[in-house]
Amino acid sequence: MDVTTDDPKAAEGQHLLQVEDLHVEFRTQYGTVNAVNGISYSLDERETLAILGESGSGKSVSAQAIMGIIDSPPGFITKGALRFRGTDLLGLDESERRSYRGQKIAMIFQDALTALNPVYSVGFQIGEMFRVHRGASRSEAKKKAIELMDRVRIPAAKERVGEYPHQFSGGMRQRVMIAMALSLDPDILIADEPTTALDVTVQAQIMELLSELQGETGMGLILITHDLAVVADVADRVAVMYAGKIVETGSVFEVYENAAHPYTEGLMSSIPRIDQRGRELNPIRGAPPSLMRIPPGCPFHPRCPYARDVCRVDLPPLYEVSASRRSACHFFEEVLANVEGGLTGGR
Amino acid sequence: MADEGNGRPAPERDVILKVENLVKHFPLTQGIVFKKHVGAVKAVEGVSFDLYRGETLGLVGESGCGKSTVAKLLLRLEEATSGSAIYDGKDIFKLPKKELRTLRRNIQIVFQDPYASLNPRMTVGDIVAEPWEIHQGRMGKAERRSRVQDLLARVGLDPDHVNRYPHQFSGGQRQRIGIARALALNPDIIICDEPVSALDVSVQAQVVNLLNALQSDFNLSYIFIAHDLAVVRHISDRVAVMYLGKIMEVGNQDQIYDRPTHPYTQALLSAVPVPDPAVRGERKRMVLTGDVPSPANPPSGCVFRTRCWKAQEKCAEEVPALENRGFDHPSACHFAEIERVVPV
Numbered sequence: 001m002d003v004t005t006d007d008p009k010a011a012e013g014q015h016l017l018q019v020e021d022l023h024v025e026f027r028t029q030y031g032t033v034n035a036v037n038g039i040s041y042s043l044d045e046r047e048t049l050a051i052l053g054e055s056g057s058g059k060s061v062s063a064q065a066i067m068g069i070i071d072s073p074p075g076f077i078t079k080g081a082l083r084f085r086g087t088d089l090l091g092l093d094e095s096e097r098r099s100y101r102g103q104k105i106a107m108i109f110q111d112a113l114t115a116l117n118p119v120y121s122v123g124f125q126i127g128e129m130f131r132v133h134r135g136a137s138r139s140e141a142k143k144k145a146i147e148l149m150d151r152v153r154i155p156a157a158k159e160r161v162g163e164y165p166h167q168f169s170g171g172m173r174q175r176v177m178i179a180m181a182l183s184l185d186p187d188i189l190i191a192d193e194p195t196t197a198l199d200v201t202v203q204a205q206i207m208e209l210l211s212e213l214q215g216e217t218g219m220g221l222i223l224i225t226h227d228l229a230v231v232a233d234v235a236d237r238v239a240v241m242y243a244g245k246i247v248e249t250g251s252v253f254e255v256y257e258n259a260a261h262p263y264t265e266g267l268m269s270s271i272p273r274i275d276q277r278g279r280e281l282n283p284i285r286g287a288p289p290s291l292m293r294i295p296p297g298c299p300f301h302p303r304c305p306y307a308r309d310v311c312r313v314d315l316p317p318l319y320e321v322s323a324s325r326r327s328a329c330h331f332f333e334e335v336l337a338n339v340e341g342g343l344t345g346g347r
Numbered sequence: 348m349a350d351e352g353n354g355r356p357a358p359e360r361d362v363i364l365k366v367e368n369l370v371k372h373f374p375l376t377q378g379i380v381f382k383k384h385v386g387a388v389k390a391v392e393g394v395s396f397d398l399y400r401g402e403t404l405g406l407v408g409e410s411g412c413g414k415s416t417v418a419k420l421l422l423r424l425e426e427a428t429s430g431s432a433i434y435d436g437k438d439i440f441k442l443p444k445k446e447l448r449t450l451r452r453n454i455q456i457v458f459q460d461p462y463a464s465l466n467p468r469m470t471v472g473d474i475v476a477e478p479w480e481i482h483q484g485r486m487g488k489a490e491r492r493s494r495v496q497d498l499l500a501r502v503g504l505d506p507d508h509v510n511r512y513p514h515q516f517s518g519g520q521r522q523r524i525g526i527a528r529a530l531a532l533n534p535d536i537i538i539c540d541e542p543v544s545a546l547d548v549s550v551q552a553q554v555v556n557l558l559n560a561l562q563s564d565f566n567l568s569y570i571f572i573a574h575d576l577a578v579v580r581h582i583s584d585r586v587a588v589m590y591l592g593k594i595m596e597v598g599n600q601d602q603i604y605d606r607p608t609h610p611y612t613q614a615l616l617s618a619v620p621v622p623d624p625a626v627r628g629e630r631k632r633m634v635l636t637g638d639v640p641s642p643a644n645p646p647s648g649c650v651f652r653t654r655c656w657k658a659q660e661k662c663a664e665e666v667p668a669l670e671n672r673g674f675d676h677p678s679a680c681h682f683a684e685i686e687r688v689v690p691v
Contacts, residue, residue, distance in 0.1 A: 054547040054548060054549060055547055155637075169638045169639075170410075171638065172638070199409035199410055199574060200409070200574065200576065200615065200618045200619050201409065201614060201615060201618045201634070201635045202409075202638075203618065204617075204618035204620075204632065204634055205634055205635075207620075208632075208634060226547065226548055227548075227620075228548065228622040229577070229619070229620035229621060229622040230620050231622075232620065232621065232622045232623055232624045232627065233620040233621075233624075233627060235624075252624045253624050253625070256622070256623060256624050256625075257625075266549060267548055267549060268622070270548060270549050270551070270552035270553075271548055271551075271552070271577070271622060272552070272555070272577045272578050272580065272581035272582075273577055273580075273621065273622060273623075274576055274577040274580055274604065274616065274619045274621060274689055275604075275621055275623075275689045275690050276580075277580060277581075277600060277601065277604070281552040281555060281556055281581065282552070283549060283550070283551075283552035283553040283556060284549040284552075285553075287517040287519055287520070287547075287549075287550060288547065288549070
């Protein structure tokens with residue numbers, strides 16, 4: 001019961017991006033780390049898809065696979081397909097792949113300071129995109145850099161174009177990253193924890209900027225995060241990842257109203273809310289598994305309050321919950337019946 | 348937690364720590380041999396608060412607001428520039444070196460990063476027992492091992508793991524080890540400096556629940572420093588909001604979250620996303636423009652005025668005191684008024 005099989009758009013390659021049964025593993029001297037174990041999803045234009053998961057769930061690795069920036073070795077994409085408007089990116093050679101990276105699919109990272117080169121000015125680094133990909137001259141590139149800095153609302157762009165990353169605050173650095181990512185008008189922007197390192201007032205500014213830019217350009221946005229509140233604020237659809245698999249996917253409204261997977265339900269009942277006082281937190285017991293030793297059967301079973309014998313041996317497929325919604329739980333109906341498991345209207 | 352509606356817990360509860368006019372300036376110097384003072388980073392600029400026995404005081408603010416410096420000052424890990432902090436009838440900042448040890452026995456700290464705050468070469472048993480090694484005479488050598496095991500069990504770890512090393516534990520478990528170490532000397536006050544912000548969402552709640560349970564078991568007072576306003580609301584009895592080294596507003600959690608009067612508190616709260624797509628677009632957003640000014644050169648008058656939509660001439664001239672302004676809790680704004688920004 002795959003997400004993709006009954007999707008007419010997928011068959012015709014109409015999705016902007018179509019991830020099919022992606023497997024990524026890292027072969028280390030200590031053993032094989034199974035970071036991504038068969039995930040499938042699609043992204044359309046103007047759509048925001050949130051990939052929600054904790055550290056070690058494989059959410060960032062799946063994004064790096066799409067960008068084609070996994071170090072190999074140790075990382076290997078062992079199975080699957082990544083179709084960008086129907087073209088399988090995994091079948092391309094490196095020079096063809098390069099024409100997609102940055103131009104069609106761009107990415108911004110969590111830590112903007114380490115992602116920027118400290119010895120080049122910000123304007124030089126933004127302009128580099130034009131010099132390398134478009135053959136622009138230095139002065140043209142600088143002019144473009146100023147335009148882009150204006151577009152991401154960096155004040156006094158003209159004066160600041162020659163400054164270095166350390167002269168910018170955290171929020172401004174992230175804007176520089178966004179400017180670089182958007183410089184070649186990509187169709188897809190992957191944002192990997194773009195606001196995790198930022199203060200909440202700056203986080204609000206950056207999320208607002210991203211959604212404005214998305215409105216202007218019509219790009220598809222993949223937002224990778226562990227923050228349930230950010231997802232609720234901006235995403236159209238959400239895919240929840242656990243131990244390298246998608247355990248639940250659906251529209252953000254459906255999922256937040258009533259979770260169909262015990263892990264999602266556990267996450268929702270374990271976060272404190274700013275608009276509620278004194279609600280008892282019900283944390284998920286235990287800790288996420290090591291990706292070197294993923295439990296057999298359903299990977300969530302050691303922590304799951306719904307677990308039965310079948311869960312220990314039988315890996316649940318993604319069951320169809322509704323037309324737009326899937327859950328990888330044998331007992332998703334039971335989870336749905338537990339109405340305590342939602343966040344919407346629980347106040 | 349009896350709320351009297353005046354920002355204070357019930358009157359029978361005594362003040363355990365009274366902080367007044369705490370100031371910390373870090374000197375900025377130039378030159379290598381002859382260090383010339385060229386200014387100061389005003390990290391903490393006149394902070395006053397009371398901590399009651401058995402309560403949790405949340406200290407919130409963005410990075411650089413001085414909240415962690417306050418923690419370091421109270422433990423005398425940094426020396427305060429001026430001000431006083433009265434604990435047990437004595438001023439912490441005037442204690443002679445000998446008595447510092449007693450102080451640190453009674454005020455303990457849990458750090459943010461459970462990976463950096465535990466010595467990787469020590470076993471968990473040694474880490475938790477180390478406070479007794481330093482504070483001789485608190486626990487006989489013979490009883491230590493069983494007491495360590497009790498503590499580990501109390502914080503939800505397997506007592507048989509005393510001989511393991513920190514790397515064998517997950518982040519959440521390491522934070523529990525740090526908490527066990529803080530509990531070893533039966534302190535009165537534990538300062539929690541961002542204790543859950545490095546943890547995964549599903550593990551955060553476990554640690555928050557543990558801190559809550561320990562508080563009622565041991566009658567602990569917490570100073571809970573965090574930037575996550577949702578966690579602070581969950582755990583705190585009272586909350587102090589800091590900006591550029593000053594407290595902007597203080598009150599019990601309903602006063603701060605439901606009836607904030609300071610524009611900074613309102614902006615901060617309105618920026619926090621609510622994990623509920625149903626309220627999307629219905630919320631009032633007060634997105635602050637610009638960045639926090641440098642604490643080396645803070646604005647005159649009200650430090651928040653450069654980013655405040657209410658700012659007028661008076662704000663540049665006169666420093667607003669943290670005082671009662673006709674509402675049920677003090678606020679450091681000349682134009683304080685209640686505005687609800689968190690949805691009901």
